Amino acid sequence: MAILIDNASRVLVQGITGREGAFHTGRMLAAGTNVVAGVTPGHTGETIEGVPVFDSVHEALAHIRADVAVIFVPAPRARDALFEAADAGIKLIVCITEGIPVRDMAEVMAHLPRRGTRLIGPNCPGLITPARCSAGIMPSEIFMPGAAGVVSRSGTLTYEVVHELTQAGIGQSTAVGMGGDAVHGIGFIECLTLFEADRETEGVALIGEIGGDDEERAAQFIHDHMTKPVVAYVAGHSAPPGRRMGHAGAIVEGTSGTAATKAAALQEAGIPVAGSPSELARLLGEAIKRRRTT
Amino acid sequence: MDLLEHQGKKLFSEAGLPVLPSVVARTPAEARRAAEQLGPRVCVKAQAKTGGRGKAGGIRVCGSAAEVEAAATDILAMTIRGHAVEALLVERAVDIAREMYLAITVSREVRSPLLIFSREGGVDIEELAKRAPEALLRRPIDPLLGLLEYQVRDVVDAAAFGPDDPGGTGAGKGLAAVCRALWRLYRDRDATLVEVNPLVLTSGGELVCLDSKVTVDENAFFRHLDMALPAPEDRREAKARAAGLAFVPLDGDIGVIGNGAGLVMSTIDQIATAGGSAADFCDIGGGARSEVAQAALEAMFAGPPVAAVLVNIFGGITRCEDVARGLVEAITAAGVDAPVVVRLDGNAAEEGHAVLEAADLPNVTVALDPDEAVRLVVDIARRRRAAAAAAEAAVAAPAEGEGV
Secondary structure: OOOOOOOOOOEEOOOOOOOHHHHHHHHHHHHHOEEEEHHHHHHHHEEOOOEEEEEEEEHHHOOOOOOEEEOOOOOOOHHHHHHHHOOOOOOEEEOOOOOOOHHHHHHHHHHHHHHHHHEEEOOOEEEOOOOOOEEEEOOHHHHEEEEEEEEEEEEHHHHHHHHHHOOOOOEEEEEOOOOOOOOOOOOOHHHHHHHHHOOOOOOOEEEEOOOOHHHHHHHHHHHHHHOOOOOEEEOOOOOOOOOOOOOOOOOOOEOOOOOOHHHHHHOOOOOOOOHHHHHHHHHHHHHHHHHHHO | EEHHHHHHHHHHOOOOOOOOOOOEEOOOHHHHHHHHHOOOOOOEEEOOOOOOOOOOOEEEEEHHHHHHHHHHHHHOOOEOOOEOOOEEEEOOOOOOOEEEEEEEEEEEOOOOEEEEEOOOOOOOHHHHHHHHHHHHEEOOOOOOOOOOHHHHHHHHHHOOHHHHHHHHHHHHHHHHHHHHHHHHHHHOEEEEEEEEEEEEEEEEOEEOOOOEEEEEEEEHHHHHHOOOOOOOOOOOHHHHHHOOOEEEEOOOOEEEOOOOHHHHHHHHHHHOOOOEEEEEEEEOOOOOHHHHHHHHHHHHOOOOOOOEEHHHHHHHHHHHHHHHHHHHHHHHHHOOOOOOOEEEOOOHHHHHHHHHHOOOOOOOOEEOOHHHHHHHHHHHHHHHHHHHHHHHHHHHHHHHHHOO
8 A cells, every 4th residue: 555645545735825835735636636625724715726725724624534734834833733733633744844943843743742643844845655645745747656665855856766767667656755854753764664564665765865864773774674675875975064955954064974974884784875866766676676586 | 053152152141151251352452452351361262163273272361461462363363174263252261170061952863952961071072972972961851841850950960069179069059050041042042052061160169151152043043033144255155045045165166056955965976976076056946937047047157167067957846948948048148158068857848958949059068867967067077177277388388488
């Protein structure tokens, strides 16, 4: 059933009446997603792309069942929207919003486990299970259903790799964009655990970048727990220390978080590391083929 | 955004943390006047956004106004680890009995604030963490509960003040108050780092924050209207930021524009692997429209001349056609003659190629895939560099002959 979302997923969009929210609701519907409700305070009774709008998540859920919330609410109000969705009982939240303060995200991450809620993002493109459900802003046109799992800290690099995979005839089970912030929800290890257990997924492409030590910890996990092939790519080898490279979390601090240490940790764990996104797609295709023939 | 020591100390003082009387000086004369007011013994400290100021000679204790003026002259002329000294902090000197370390930072791993304390301060904390990890007390702070009293007690216990310390065990009360105030400051000012190194116990038995290192979260400036990013020194960065673009100046000679932070980083890496060197990191973002592409190119040409430019776009939401239109407009309007290699793929790539073809600009080359684009731009830049060097040599050669 791929991971996290499939055609049974029922999506609610918070911030649906905003420019981004309305635009991407249309795109999610076009990608075959079951978008069942939208929320913007003060807009109850309206419809966006045929989707009914409510004042609050609680009100929406009193009328319609939903299990995934996609958040387009601007950064100053995103924290509240996250709390609202979790408290209303939503179990999977995808937060697209960029620029949320670290303090707000730390508070959200302290609260979500108490509600049993899982978060993707923030500052992320969301996730997609091709032809079944898109929860976020990934361009569904370049995807195709298949066996490759993709988990990434970068949106456009995901598209780049997926585009190559699709052109080579290798479809994707689910692609997850974790987002570029220092404090974020789902991580590599959680996604890898889900991909390992997923029957459709036969191999995983992991796309990392500078900052933090998510890749180093993922390397250890893959070495210890993954039976399916994993191939990796790390961006930011030429990044100067102390400068934020676009993403809030993409920063080399002192000597830690460099692309070189991450690539080395992955290689030491026996994971092939590609020199470019196109090589990553090639490596994954080969790994999946090898797995099928042995 | 990193604050300078004196900016951090202003926040410390507002938060009720103990700091010494001090004055900011920008000239040796100002430093002398400050010393006369604070003296006789003062410490003259370089204000630069970097560590290692002491080792570099950027911090001097002085006993007279004349000594202060001399120290100020020296230090103001210094560059420490690539950072120019922006100002001086002239601070009353104290006698130090003990140096400790106290900080709160954000831990990406536990996704929460982390309090760190060490009995041993005034040292490089990363070095200490490697040499004697057990010397560091670490306590994650639940952001919803805040700093708890038992955690404050843990810090006071770890400090282990004894009868031999000035002020005796009474210093513990002061330390507890410092911990609480530092946490309030961290939370209320949306800091991602507050570091006191060293936190000192004076021979008079008082606790003092001798240094301050504060990093505040730029994303939270909407609720701290007194905070603003300083204008970037780099003209390209200033122009790009005004247009809402993420821009980082680099040292190379190949201009880079792309959409998405990861894609731009990856492009820069591949240029380096192919033997070239990028002049910048410029991310025009998802859903970029033609004005944005134009602004990016304009920002790039506001800086030192580049040998060549690579525009690498993978259209997800971004329509390549829009980017192509922006590029054509910017190149035509600014009369750009540097070679530009363009790679467009994904959303409306064919329409984008048609726009470039119709414009028929002599300096624009279209590459069909990212690997080819990198190869092309590195090759063009190499040839342009070689040609420029040859031209220079041709000019220099006769001059050399005349000199003999």
